[in-house]
Amino acid sequence: MRNTEMLLIPGPTPVVDSIYDALAEETRSHTDSRFVAIYRSAIEKTREMLNTDGEVFVISGSGTLAMEMALVNTVSSGEKLLVISQGYFGDRFIQLGKAFGIQVEVLQAEWGKRVSPEEVEKRLAVGEFKAVTITHADTSTGVAADLDVLVPVIKEHGALVILDGVCATAAMEEDMSKTYGAPDYKIDVILTGSQKAIGVPPGLAIVAFNQSALAARQKIKGVPAYYCDIYNWIPIMNDPSKYFATPPVNLIYAYDEGMRLVLAEGMDERYKRHEAYGKGVRAALKEYGMRALAEEDVAAATLSCILYPDGLNDAAFRAALAEKGMIVSGALAHLAGKAFRIGHMGNTTAQMLEKAIVLIGETMNELGYNVDSSKATARFNEAISLCTK
Numbered sequence: 091m092r093n094t095e096m097l098l099i100p101g102p103t104p105v106v107d108s109i110y111d112a113l114a115e116e117t118r119s120h121t122d123s124r125f126v127a128i129y130r131s132a133i134e135k136t137r138e139m140l141n142t143d144g145e146v147f148v149i150s151g152s153g154t155l156a157m158e159m160a161l162v163n164t165v166s167s168g169e170k171l172l173v174i175s176q177g178y179f180g181d182r183f184i185q186l187g188k189a190f191g192i193q194v195e196v197l198q199a200e201w202g203k204r205v206s207p208e209e210v211e212k213r214l215a216v217g218e219f220k221a222v223t224i225t226h227a228d229t230s231t232g233v234a235a236d237l238d239v240l241v242p243v244i245k246e247h248g249a250l251v252i253l254d255g256v257c258a259t260a261a262m263e264e265d266m267s268k269t270y271g272a273p274d275y276k277i278d279v280i281l282t283g284s285q286k287a288i289g290v291p292p293g294l295a296i297v298a299f300n301q302s303a304l305a306a307r308q309k310i311k312g313v314p315a316y317y318c319d320i321y322n323w324i325p326i327m328n329d330p331s332k333y334f335a336t337p338p339v340n341l342i343y344a345y346d347e348g349m350r351l352v353l354a355e356g357m358d359e360r361y362k363r364h365e366a367y368g369k370g371v372r373a374a375l376k377e378y379g380m381r382a383l384a385e386e387d388v389a390a391a392t393l394s395c396i397l398y399p400d401g402l403n404d405a406a407f408r409a410a411l412a413e414k415g416m417i418v419s420g421a422l423a424h425l426a427g428k429a430f431r432i433g434h435m436g437n438t439t440a441q442m443l444e445k446a447i448v449l450i451g452e453t454m455n456e457l458g459y460n461v462d463s464s465k466a467t468a469r470f471n472e473a474i475s476l477c478t479k
């Protein structure tokens with residue numbers, strides 16, 4: 091393992107050596123048949139991961155670009171968008187929608203809680219919404235959306251379901267062929283980035299459109315974007331030897347290797363592993379008097395937002411962990427200083443998380459608490475074995 095630190099933040103996440111090796115391969119022409127074959131394979135693997143017969147896009151950009159691409163190709167200026175927001179990244183769709191003249195309405199949950207499906211139902215009943223955005227795992231709060239409950243409500247009202255999977259894809263179930271209660275009740279658009287649960291360095295925007303979403307694009311006369319217009323990319327995704335804009339050649343090598351690892355592990359295995367990590371980390375930290383912002387029944391598998399016990403200083407805590415080679419994130423907005431966020435996704439292993447739990451315990455003891463890390467690691471291992479049975 092080339093990494094010298096444990097990058098346990100909600101993205102970027104730990105990169106493994108075979109991905110670094112791929113990244114360091116010789117840069118070739120984007121039209122070289124050897125590169126084209128790898129790009130084609132990366133696109134195919136993405137299609138397989140999301141189980142879609144629609145179009146997938148793997149292009150330079152971050153998760154935010156993927157959000158923009160999802161939105162501008164489905165919802166026109168003047169049309170209505172409903173944003174289901176369970177934190178900071180849900181709210182980002184409000185700004186995005188406004189930037190394109192979209193009429194945005196928003197249902198915001200108190201941080202740490204979910205928006206109720208009844209509220210969604212009520213709002214959809216009184217307006218013609220073109221699409222609804224859901225953040226699968228909101229990285230600010232560690233709250234996961236319940237797709238089984240939300241997708242049917244949205245589809246009943248004929249709106250498109252746009253799923254932000256930036257902190258979830260490859261770790262929490264996202265299957266574009268899955269039907270949610272009726273044959274045509276499916277997730278229409280999924281967007282993500284390379285650097286979170288997929289575990290590849292940052293720099294790729296990944297988006298998938300199903301046939302309904304593609305039909306919505308067809309009805310739009312002119313998309314208010316150029317780089318983000320999927321019609322400029324469909325020919326490339328179907329034949330990567332064609333040119334529209336230079337793809338990030340080395341990052342595509344890395345992504346293809348990352349996706350190989352994802353598919354080799356298997357999607358169901360990955361969903362189970364992440365569920366186990368989330369439960370395990372939160373159970374362990376509870377032993378230290380640390381509570382997750384999100385209750386267990388709404389908590390995300392990929393990251394947790396953990397409230398500090400009284401008196402624990404955020405800056406001192408995170409600096410002491412960094413000294414020990416473990417990086418976690420501060421909390422956002424009104425939770426800054428009151429909580430930290432720990433990622434447990436992608437190429438992160440149970441061994442790394444067990445070590446992280448020990449280091450957190452050591453740090454707390456240095457800062458004047460009296461905690462027992464052996465109890466905490468025992469809770470972690472119990473939770474893991476229950477989930478992976």
Ligand SMILES: *Cc1c(COP(=O)(O)O)cnc(C)c1O
Pocket residue numbers: 101152153154155179225226227228229254255256257283
């Ligand atoms: C990180 C994140 C984003 C933004 O992605 P960038 O790659 O930082 O642009 C969007 N949504 C969610 C849920 C995220 O976790």
